[in-house]
Amino acid sequence: GNSVTQMEGPVTLSEEAFLTINCTYTATGYPSLFWYVQYPGEGLQLLLKATKADDKGSNKGFEATYRKETTSFHLEKGSVQVSDSAVYFCALRGNSNTGKLIFGQGTTLQVKP
């Protein structure tokens, strides 16, 4: 079945450091891929998405490229801020019509001033 694996956290960085959170997936066909962010005390928010191979999703300085050859969708940001501290979830939606999302285990990011 479909699955998503994220790097273990927590990740602790200093402000302005470069961020990478690895995400790999297992799926049949051509899934859509997402990154969601959950700020403390809040619900999940869509950060970015990519629906086909080689697509790059981007938002708020974050980027992720859909790599079918390596089944990856790593999240990157060139310079993190304290306000980026949150839990980040990689997710996929298979190409069946059920529409359900499969989430990775989440990676906690803590950015220190």
Add this chain to the structure above:
Amino acid sequence: GAVVSQHPSRVICKSGTSVKIECRSLDFQATTMFWYRQFPKKSLMLMATSNEGSKATYEQGVEKDKFLINHASLTLSTLTVTSAHPEDSSFYICSAPRPRDSSNYGYTFGSGTRLTVV
């Protein structure tokens, strides 16, 4: 747009009682609602998918009789945890697909319900 309102945000109940969690789509019609459970420091696990006017589809290992899901209308889906026990304590989140004509097509999530069973 495409907001899902989830209530209550936090509930504490006694063991053996039942708790109802509501998710309402405020500005769109949600024909489908996904219900997730999030354990501390772990991912969201899909529990079930509810569809307006039909029975919910439960994921493997989820007890249908314990987690009753009702999708009474195009704007309301409910999850009732029946005869709750401490092991049911968790964070429950609902999610609905955004309308296809939305510029942010994807999913919208409720803010979650923290259930504590004592």
